[in-house]
Amino acid sequence: QPLSNAVVWQCKRSVEICSRLKKSGLEKEVNKRTGLIIDPYFSGSKIIWLYENDHRIRNAIDSGEAYFGTIDTWLLFKLTKGKSYCTDYTNASRTLFFNINELRWDKYLLDKFNLQNLNLPQPQASSYSYGQSDFEGLFPDKINISAMIGDSHAAAFGEGCFSPGDAKATMGTGSSILLNTGSRRIQSENGMVTTICWSIPGRVDYALEGIIVTCGATINWLRDQLGLFNENRQTQKIALSIENTNGVYLVPAFSGLGAPHWKMDAKAAILGLNLGCDKSHIVRAALESIPYQIKDVIIAMEQDSGIKLKELKVDGGVTANHFVMQFLANLLKTNVVNIGLEEVSALGAACLAGLQQNIFSDISQLKNLTVGRKQFSPNTDVEKVHASYEGWKKAVKQLL
Numbered sequence: 328q329p330l331s332n333a334v335v336w337q338c339k340r341s342v343e344i345c346s347r348l349k350k351s352g353l354e355k356e357v358n359k360r361t362g363l364i365i366d367p368y369f370s371g372s373k374i375i376w377l378y379e380n381d382h383r384i385r386n387a388i389d390s391g392e393a394y395f396g397t398i399d400t401w402l403l404f405k406l407t408k409g410k411s412y413c414t415d416y417t418n419a420s421r422t423l424f425f426n427i428n429e430l431r432w433d434k435y436l437l438d439k440f441n442l443q444n445l446n447l448p449q450p451q452a453s454s455y456s457y458g459q460s461d462f463e464g465l466f467p468d469k470i471n472i473s474a475m476i477g478d479s480h481a482a483a484f485g486e487g488c489f490s491p492g493d494a495k496a497t498m499g500t501g502s503s504i505l506l507n508t509g510s511r512r513i514q515s516e517n518g519m520v521t522t523i524c525w526s527i528p529g530r531v532d533y534a535l536e537g538i539i540v541t542c543g544a545t546i547n548w549l550r551d552q553l554g555l556f557n558e559n560r561q562t563q564k565i566a567l568s569i570e571n572t573n574g575v576y577l578v579p580a581f582s583g584l585g586a587p588h589w590k591m592d593a594k595a596a597i598l599g600l601n602l603g604c605d606k607s608h609i610v611r612a613a614l615e616s617i618p619y620q621i622k623d624v625i626i627a628m629e630q631d632s633g634i635k636l637k638e639l640k641v642d643g644g645v646t647a648n649h650f651v652m653q654f655l656a657n658l659l660k661t662n663v664v665n666i667g668l669e670e671v672s673a674l675g676a677a678c679l680a681g682l683q684q685n686i687f688s689d690i691s692q693l694k695n696l697t698v699g700r701k702q703f704s705p706n707t708d709v710e711k712v713h714a715s716y717e718g719w720k721k722a723v724k725q726l727l
Contacts, residue, residue: 330384330393333401334373337540337582341372342591344379348372353439360426360433362512362521364589368538370397371423375440394446397421399475403457406472411458414448416523416531417477425450427523428512430531452526453480454679474679476525478672479503483534484525485675486640486666489690494628494636496621497672498645500547501585502539504624507532508632517627518587525675527682527690535631537586537624541579541595543645545613548581555606559648566611566650571715574599576722577612579620587627590727598722617645618655619719625659638662642671649703656703657712667699 334340345365348354354365363369374395377384387393396404400414419425419432424442426433430450437443451457453476459469476484479497483505486495491509496502507524512533515521524534546562549555556562576598578584583591597609625636638661645651646665656663668674681687 339367341367341376344372344375362427369423388445391444396448400448406460407458412448413451413457415453415475416450416526417480419450420523452528454527454683473683474676476676480525481672481675482642485671492634495640498542498643500544502542504537506535506628513632515631517630519627535628539620540582540585542617545579549613562610563648563650565607566614569607572612573604573608575608575612577616578722578726579616586624593726614651617651618658622658640664652703657705657709660705663703665701
């Protein structure tokens with residue numbers, strides 16, 4: 328039975344706990360072991376908050392009766408009627424508890440967090456036989472559950488990020504940019520986190536990741552809270568109806584700023600407004616904030632890895648906005664490629680399951696799968712876009 332309601336990734340309740348952990352000098356050790364920074368974005372700090380603020384949870388953890396899991400673990404446990412209590416390496420790597428070098432739960436950190444008696448799921452490769460389920464009677468017979476993987480990591484696999492230097496950006500409510508670094512773990516000096524990209528039995532690929540907290544959520548806010556338009560698809564036409572933002576910048580720090588700044592107490596702001604501005608300028612500024620944030624992350628990744636971006640693969644609901652995609656191609660001065668599947672994470676998980684079930688013999692076979700491909704290439708607006716990016720950097724600096 329659940330001890331607590333689920334806590335979503337956007338929840339900021341553990342900000343003070345993160346500040347305390349940082350002041351204790353623990354962040355360097357956390358980064359070395361988990362690849363992460365200490366931040367409310369990751370679930371470990373939320374467990375500490377629950378431990379310190381809910382006596383039932385504290386008692387259950389201390390007595391060894393509490394079981395923790397991210398949503399994949401919970402779903403697997405329920406679907407298999409309690410027979411399987413597992414997670415995969417990618418989901419485990421988001422907790423602040425998992426040692427990505429040794430692929431195991433980190434006893435040292437659990438002790439430091441006073442969570443040494445917390446029960447944790449068994450970590451496995453993303454492609455693995457996790458159990459069977461009839462999905463609560465949906466199917467007449469049980470089917471194999473042959474893969475589990477985090478959303479962004481699944482998208483990387485679905486996009487075909489199989490080799491070092493392959494990069495993808497998932498653009499949904501937030502955004503995750505992943506750069507595959509192969510078997511080599513790279514320690515970031517520029518605000519990236521190091522994570523497990525994906526794994527199959529006998530192989531683990533690592534990645535640098537830039538986490539953008541607010542991406543498509545900005546557009547939803549303009550629609551739902553300000554009423555500037557009725558449907559998100561209208562924003563493309565609005566943005567193209569004007570030549571530029573008239574000097575307006577929207578920095579969407581609604582839940583703080585993620586990579587590469589990691590300023591979680593920052594507040595969102597609209598800067599540069601004047602009497603010549605209307606709602607079109609605000610809408611366009613909101614759309615432009617998405618490529619600007621991705622550019623910030625790509626610069627940091629290139630500095631950390633020494634790898635120059637050749638192409639960016641994209642997925643997620645925001646990719647339907649061609650204004651954003653073309654602006655991004657101009658800003659990055661490289662091709663931006665969309666394979667045409669909005670939910671490419673599902674494709675990645677399916678391919679991993681196919682490998683486990685021997686539907687695909689190996690990854691080389693996956694490379695030959697035919698998929699659609701829509702490409703946006705830099706055009707004559709490159710210089711104007713880069714000039715506006717300088718204004719973005721000044722706007723962000725005002726908030727830091």
